[in-house]
Amino acid sequence: MSRRFTPKVVTANRLREGDVVYLTTDDRWSPVHHEAELIEDEAHAQMRLLHAAAQKLLVVGAYLADAKPGANGPEPTHFREEFRTRGPSNYNHGKQADLAS
Amino acid sequence: MYSYSDFDEAFVRTRVAQFTNQVERRLDGSLTEDEFRPLRLMNGLYLQLHAYMLRVAIPYGTVSPRQMRQLAYIADTWDKGYGHFTTRQNIQFNWPKLPDVPAILQALADVEMHAIQTSGNCVRNVTADHFAGAAADEIADPRPYAELLRQWSTDHPEFQFLPRKFKIAITGAPNDRAVTKAHDIGLRMVRNAAGEPGFEVMVGGGLGRTPMIGVTVRDFLPEADLLPYVEAVLSVYNTLGRRDNKYKARIKITVHETGAEEITRMIEARFAELRPLFGGNDLKLLADISEAFAPPAFRSAPTDAYDAFYSADPVFRAWSDTNLTAHRNSQYVIVTISLKAHGETPGDASSAQMRLMADLAEKYGHGDLRISHEQNVILPHVHKSDLPTLHAALTQAGLGTANVGLLSDIIACPGMDYCALATARSIPVAQELATHFEALKLEHEIGPLKIKISGCINACGHHHVGHIGILGLDRAGVENYQITLGGDGTEDAVIGEKTGPGFAYTEIVPAIERILRAYLDLRTEPSETFLQAYKRVGMEPFKAALYEAEGEKDAA
Numbered sequence: 001m002s003r004r005f006t007p008k009v010v011t012a013n014r015l016r017e018g019d020v021v022y023l024t025t026d027d028r029w030s031p032v033h034h035e036a037e038l039i040e041d042e043a044h045a046q047m048r049l050l051h052a053a054a055q056k057l058l059v060v061g062a063y064l065a066d067a068k069p070g071a072n073g074p075e076p077t078h079f080r081e082e083f084r085t086r087g088p089s090n091y092n093h094g095k096q097a098d099l100a101s
Numbered sequence: 102m103y104s105y106s107d108f109d110e111a112f113v114r115t116r117v118a119q120f121t122n123q124v125e126r127r128l129d130g131s132l133t134e135d136e137f138r139p140l141r142l143m144n145g146l147y148l149q150l151h152a153y154m155l156r157v158a159i160p161y162g163t164v165s166p167r168q169m170r171q172l173a174y175i176a177d178t179w180d181k182g183y184g185h186f187t188t189r190q191n192i193q194f195n196w197p198k199l200p201d202v203p204a205i206l207q208a209l210a211d212v213e214m215h216a217i218q219t220s221g222n223c224v225r226n227v228t229a230d231h232f233a234g235a236a237a238d239e240i241a242d243p244r245p246y247a248e249l250l251r252q253w254s255t256d257h258p259e260f261q262f263l264p265r266k267f268k269i270a271i272t273g274a275p276n277d278r279a280v281t282k283a284h285d286i287g288l289r290m291v292r293n294a295a296g297e298p299g300f301e302v303m304v305g306g307g308l309g310r311t312p313m314i315g316v317t318v319r320d321f322l323p324e325a326d327l328l329p330y331v332e333a334v335l336s337v338y339n340t341l342g343r344r345d346n347k348y349k350a351r352i353k354i355t356v357h358e359t360g361a362e363e364i365t366r367m368i369e370a371r372f373a374e375l376r377p378l379f380g381g382n383d384l385k386l387l388a389d390i391s392e393a394f395a396p397p398a399f400r401s402a403p404t405d406a407y408d409a410f411y412s413a414d415p416v417f418r419a420w421s422d423t424n425l426t427a428h429r430n431s432q433y434v435i436v437t438i439s440l441k442a443h444g445e446t447p448g449d450a451s452s453a454q455m456r457l458m459a460d461l462a463e464k465y466g467h468g469d470l471r472i473s474h475e476q477n478v479i480l481p482h483v484h485k486s487d488l489p490t491l492h493a494a495l496t497q498a499g500l501g502t503a504n505v506g507l508l509s510d511i512i513a514c515p516g517m518d519y520c521a522l523a524t525a526r527s528i529p530v531a532q533e534l535a536t537h538f539e540a541l542k543l544e545h546e547i548g549p550l551k552i553k554i555s556g557c558i559n560a561c562g563h564h565h566v567g568h569i570g571i572l573g574l575d576r577a578g579v580e581n582y583q584i585t586l587g588g589d590g591t592e593d594a595v596i597g598e599k600t601g602p603g604f605a606y607t608e609i610v611p612a613i614e615r616i617l618r619a620y621l622d623l624r625t626e627p628s629e630t631f632l633q634a635y636k637r638v639g640m641e642p643f644k645a646a647l648y649e650a651e652g653e654k655d656a657a
Contacts, residue, residue: 079578080150088519089518090532
């Protein structure tokens with residue numbers, strides 16, 4: 001039996017600003033991880049990644065990142081992805097500041 | 102300092118225009134990311150974890166007050182009001198937006214700066230001793246040679262697509278402050294039997310995943326042969342380098358696989374071919390460049406005010422003891438401004454701090470500023486009588502930290518707080534180490550110590566040559582920190598030795614404390630430094646201190 005598919009989100013950086021974004025179910029790019037589409041099927045994940053990679057004027061470097069369901073929506077499972085949802089730890093810069101305002 | 106010639110000016114402006122057009126074409130879709138990526142990298146623009154990052158070259162770490170103010174202006178106008186000075190004497194802006202980058206490059210060109218060849222498989226920014234032209238132990242100022250190498254390597258048609266990146270470091274003093282033995286080419290100025298200056302040429306040093314100390318391929322290279330010889334090294338590497346495997350593509354692997362003797366023979370053979378092709382224009386150019394690095398007009402004035410202040414004010418005395426270095430002129434000193442205030446990010450300066458340092462350099466430092474690979478800023482020429490006023494001004498701006506060469510003077514790469522390649526964070530580890538030992542008031546008791554932290558195996562934080570090196574890794578989805586001991590980045594360069602299993606993020610600071618308490622217990626006298634003690638007793642006592650406590654905890 002093949003291994004169970006780890007749920008994913010599609011994430012990338014915005015072409016112009018460079019900030020981290022996530023692909024939503026309704027095809028938007030959201031800065032909020034919770035708003036991402038949690039993809040539980042491998043074939044669907046590949047389709048969504050192709051869809052993301054085709055948006056060359058909006059985003060750069062789209063990839064699938066492991067995620068898990070949470071109370072408010074998908075949550076990252078790896079610390080790198082967790083840092084990407086927030087910003088750096090030495091200054092209140094990036095999303096932790098942008099999303100608070 | 103060196104001023105752009107018409108040729109330099111035209112070249113940089115043309116490149117800005119080219120890249121401006123390339124950014125436009127990327128934004129309108131005419132260029133794909135695959136097409137654009139190598140173009141942006143050639144101009145120092147990376148896409149990192151949270152944003153773009155622009156790496157600006159500070160050739161051989163020399164920057165003028167006017168340039169420093171422009172960096173502050175860029176930080177305020179297009180970034181978040183600060184810049185990060187790196188271990189390769191560059192400055193990085195962490196938050197530029199792609200459409201703004203052409204304007205930033207234009208602003209850099211206005212002050213004779215650029216971001217060319219700060220990335221990619223080419224000859225990178227040539228680094229030099231940050232005390233160049235001032236140090237008491239110096240044979241000659243290495244910067245004219247560094248500038249010659251910069252001009253020669255910039256857009257050199259043969260060396261734009263090397264097997265891998267290529268880093269050259271140069272020092273004019275026997276005491277190596279430029280880590281020359283850990284560079285692709287290290288140049289160390291020496292004198293021959295006749296007393297003429299020349300270079301010991303070391304090739305194939307490097308840190309990263311396969312750390313190696315450079316091999317000396319020439320004990321004495323006359324200065325007139327510098328360019329043809331360096332070109333011969335590059336030429337041999339360009340032919341032999343392993344383009345098939347990124348991890349084996351650096352010249353250190355080429356040297357290792359070819360053997361020191363054979364590679365030396367090949368370099369000498371190529372040098373014999375190239376030497377006659379250099380007709381002497383390189384030396385004419387070197388002579389012109391050297392004029393630009395003439396020493397400033399040192400003034401002669403009494404220094405008693407300094408002596409009086411030194412005995413009277415303990416805070417000033419502490420700062421003088423750690424942050425000053427002997428100058429070749431006995432009335433002068435070299436001032437290191439620490440960018441390592443306890444709890445702050447190593448190497449970061451706010452725009453206000455940059456402006457202040459520019460002002461102080463103009464007022465008290467003959468208009469000269471340097472960036473060290475240890476991520477501090479240097480005022481290389483300060484008259485001793487100006488030190489009390491200078492120290493007061495620095496202290497007011499949070500730049501008066503008296504810790505140069507001590508525990509909290511830590512090198513740290515940006516790590517996973519910024520870098521897309523990182524496997525763990527390094528900045529918060531540096532911050533915690535500094536504040537923890539500050540709270541314990543142990544830093545001055547411990548004395549000279551170099552802690553260097555990298556957030557991944559690429560070793561931008563030089564951890565292999567730290568007396569204590571810390572390498573952040575991703576172990577099964579958790580940050581884990583490996584410790585090395587006994588590394589040394591000086592003329593006696595040594596790669597540090599791994600202690601054993603790594604430590605979790607919350608365990609790394611206590612682990613370093615165990616090492617240092619063991620050191621305090623076993624040193625023969627306070628003047629025996631950590632590195633000397635390590636060389637005397639070896640790894641075992643430190644290993645015991647590190648891991649025995651763990652064993653007890655597990656057993657409990």
